[in-house]
Amino acid sequence: MVVSKEEILHIAKLADLNIKDDEIDEYAKNLQDILNFVDVLNSVDTQNIKESIGTVNNSNVFRKDEIKEFGDRDILLQNAPEQEDNMFKIPKVI
Amino acid sequence: MELYELTVHELLEKLDNNEICLEDITKSYVDRINDKEKDVQAFVSISDKEALEKVKTIKERKTKFAGIPIGIKDNMCIKGTKTTCSSKMLENFVAPYNATVIDKLDKENMIYLGKLNMDEFAMGASTEYSAFKKTKNPWNLNTVPGGSSGGSAAAVAASMVPWALGSDTGGSIRQPSSLCGVVGLKPTYGLVSRYGLVAFASSLDQIGPITKDVTDSAMLLNLIAGHDEKDSTSVDNQIKDYTKALKEDVKGLRIGVPKEYFGDGINEEVKTTVKEAIKKYEEMGAIIEECSLDIADESLAVYYIIACAEASSNLGRFDGIRYGYRTKNFTSLKDIYRNSRSEGFGAEVKRRIILGTYVLSSGYYDAYYKKALKVRTIIRQEFEKLFKKYDVLLTPTSPTVAYEIGSKSNNPLEMYLADLCTVTVNIAGLPGISIPCGVDKAGMPIGMQLIGKHFDEETILRAAFTYEQAIKFRENQKPEFKM
Numbered sequence: 131m132v133v134s135k136e137e138i139l140h141i142a143k144l145a146d147l148n149i150k151d152d153e154i155d156e157y158a159k160n161l162q163d164i165l166n167f168v169d170v171l172n173s174v175d176t177q178n179i180k181e182s183i184g185t186v187n188n189s190n191v192f193r194k195d196e197i198k199e200f201g202d203r204d205i206l207l208q209n210a211p212e213q214e215d216n217m218f219k220i221p222k223v224i
Numbered sequence: 225m226e227l228y229e230l231t232v233h234e235l236l237e238k239l240d241n242n243e244i245c246l247e248d249i250t251k252s253y254v255d256r257i258n259d260k261e262k263d264v265q266a267f268v269s270i271s272d273k274e275a276l277e278k279v280k281t282i283k284e285r286k287t288k289f290a291g292i293p294i295g296i297k298d299n300m301c302i303k304g305t306k307t308t309c310s311s312k313m314l315e316n317f318v319a320p321y322n323a324t325v326i327d328k329l330d331k332e333n334m335i336y337l338g339k340l341n342m343d344e345f346a347m348g349a350s351t352e353y354s355a356f357k358k359t360k361n362p363w364n365l366n367t368v369p370g371g372s373s374g375g376s377a378a379a380v381a382a383s384m385v386p387w388a389l390g391s392d393t394g395g396s397i398r399q400p401s402s403l404c405g406v407v408g409l410k411p412t413y414g415l416v417s418r419y420g421l422v423a424f425a426s427s428l429d430q431i432g433p434i435t436k437d438v439t440d441s442a443m444l445l446n447l448i449a450g451h452d453e454k455d456s457t458s459v460d461n462q463i464k465d466y467t468k469a470l471k472e473d474v475k476g477l478r479i480g481v482p483k484e485y486f487g488d489g490i491n492e493e494v495k496t497t498v499k500e501a502i503k504k505y506e507e508m509g510a511i512i513e514e515c516s517l518d519i520a521d522e523s524l525a526v527y528y529i530i531a532c533a534e535a536s537s538n539l540g541r542f543d544g545i546r547y548g549y550r551t552k553n554f555t556s557l558k559d560i561y562r563n564s565r566s567e568g569f570g571a572e573v574k575r576r577i578i579l580g581t582y583v584l585s586s587g588y589y590d591a592y593y594k595k596a597l598k599v600r601t602i603i604r605q606e607f608e609k610l611f612k613k614y615d616v617l618l619t620p621t622s623p624t625v626a627y628e629i630g631s632k633s634n635n636p637l638e639m640y641l642a643d644l645c646t647v648t649v650n651i652a653g654l655p656g657i658s659i660p661c662g663v664d665k666a667g668m669p670i671g672m673q674l675i676g677k678h679f680d681e682e683t684i685l686r687a688a689f690t691y692e693q694a695i696k697f698r699e700n701q702k703p704e705f706k707m
Contacts, residue, residue, distance in 0.1 A: 179602060209316075221554065
């Protein structure tokens with residue numbers, strides 16, 4: 131299997147990344163190298179094996195679902211590249 | 225002997241005997257940073273002035289670790305200070321809250337000496353992928369310190385901090401500790417809260433101590449372990465005192481040595497030195513047996529699929545809206561997302577986002593991601609089988625000693641092999657510790673890894689402590705800052 135130019139551009143679009151024309155080959159090669167490497171998994175028999183999401187025997191640690199005020203609105207907003215009236219500001223979308 | 229050369233338990237002893245005062249300690253480290261940081265480049269930011277001011281305010285040692293300094297990897301949030309993840313994306317990000325581990329250190333009234341360099345978003349094995357600087361290995365300044373917690377390991381090795389916190393997703397505490405000749409512990413997944421640790425791969429990440437010796441490792445683990453309701457994966461187990469495990473006794477301890485970690489991919493001098501350590505354990509009364517961990521090769525593949533898949537999802541939050549880098553070049557909202565991410569992330573982070581997005585994308589999800597999760601189950605089962613027979617597993621920590629800066633950074637796949645011996649431990653969520661066991665002909669440190677059962681940090685700490693007391697690495701070997 132070979133990763134095509136179209137595929138790299140499709141994946142980049144899904145990931146919200148720009149890939150310049152002169153970078154496509156390198157990204158394709160890197161991805162291809164790793165995909166070849168992970169092909170080793172095809173030799174593992176996983177019939178009747180369940181997926182593991184976590185690692186420690188799946189006991190959920192629950193807490194009450196309560197709203198707690200964070201309190202310090204200013205410190206949250208100070209990291210925003212642009213803000214107005216206590217809100218994050220973005221370009222017009224409609 | 226200078227104060228900065230001491231371990232934390234040695235410093236505490238001197239404090240208890242009134243031989244020194246708290247200010248002496250912080251001053252000693254600040255002087256040391258002023259002397260060595262220009263060569264080692266371990267810090268992203270240094271808080272020397274704040275540290276000196278804070279220590280003056282501590283008139284009385286109300287808690288055991290009051291006034292003891294520490295360094296923090298720059299992916300853990302300290303409220304009101306920059307947390308950059310060594311990325312342009314977060315270059316100006318000021319943490320709005322404390323990570324839970326920081327809250328715990330604050331309760332002790334400890335002193336922060338600064339934030340330590342790392343591979344961008346903890347993705348790398350040499351700290352060369354930091355967007356800001358390349359950290360040097362204090363044993364030889366032309367070589368890498370390992371990664372991703374390379375700044376933390378180098379700062380401890382260079383005695384610029386007495387101890388540090390790192391994070392470990394596939395070996396990022398243990399591998400740099402091995403390359404820098406210090407002790408690095410990755411706790412069992414769920415033992416330490418991840419709240420306030422910038423997420424890389426959430427099902428693999430753990431915070432842990434990087435220290436000069438095993439005693440300090442147990443003490444720092446005591447400080448950071450415990451359930452936290454803000455991290456639903458942190459486990460509500462009984463609190464332990466890990467220093468109680470520090471006994472010189474491995475008689476009858478069953479140590480399994482998986483033969484797959486002594487194969488072609490491992491440097492000969494590393495193999496020889498680790499085998500000598502195994503012999504030492506045998507002399508001390510441990511029962512050694514060769515065993516097989518059949519899935520060693522597949523583990524690295526599983527790791528890169530799962531870690532990159534989780535990373536591509538976790539890093540989706542960096543969109544230039546609420547925090548982080550925003551492009552100047554936009555007209556639409558979509559432009560902000562794409563251009564901010566493309567300009568803010570470095571090459572390795574983008575490579576991993578692309579891989580992660582690929583394995584999660586429609587048409588490939590089953591073949592790669594789902595398959596990896598199934599093999600993850602098999603890996604866990606393999607460990608379960610081995611731990612019915614053995615108390616501890618022993619392997620090299622890193623396939624090689626520290627290598628020259630620049631020699632692997634252009635070959636992503638070769639760099640990934642650095643994690644060969646460590647990733648399985650994260651996949652199965654087990655605890656692992658790396659301790660120094662010797663040096664190669666060029667004088668570069670070699671580390672070995674002890675792997676334990678889930679939540680059985682005590683046994684690997686005891687085994688590590690026993691060996692450490694027997695060979696006294698720290699007393700015989702010191703980094704020389706070779707140019």
